[in-house]
Amino acid sequence: MEIQVPQALLHLSKNNKMLLLISIKLHVIDNNFQSYQILMFKSTGDILQEDKVRFWGVPAGSSSFSNVSGGTTNVQLFVGAHVEKQGK
Numbered sequence: 001m002e003i004q005v006p007q008a009l010l011h012l013s014k015n016n017k018m019l020l021l022i023s024i025k026l027h028v029i030d031n032n033f034q035s036y037q038i039l040m041f042k043s044t045g046d047i048l049q050e051d052k053v054r055f056w057g058v059p060a061g062s063s064s065f066s067n068v069s070g071g072t073t074n075v076q077l078f079v080g081a082h083v084e085k086q087g088k
Contacts (some may be wrong), residue, residue, distance in 0.1 A: 026083065027054060027075070035073055037063055038080040045085070052086040 026038040026047075038055050047053055057078035067073045 011016070026053075026080070028055070035075040036078060037075045038078045038083065040083065044083050048084055049083040053083050054086050055083040056081045067085060 024040040024042075024044055026044065028036050028038065030036070034045065036055075038057055040061070055078070057080040060077045061065050062074060063077040064072050064074045
């Protein structure tokens, strides 16, 4: 399944658990304020916070996290195959 949604990157975190395994979790939000998390097992290149991106991946279910307002944000979780920066 191919997902192509232009999005604004909100948060980028990297966790190096082993020398050969890099996991990256992207939190993106689309123009309709729908939240997505993309779990990637490769580098995202030069993508930075606030960049607009397009991603390809497969849905893995739903997830949630506590937000800064004290509430909970529900997101759709994807295992990402590729992400690329879009024009501003």
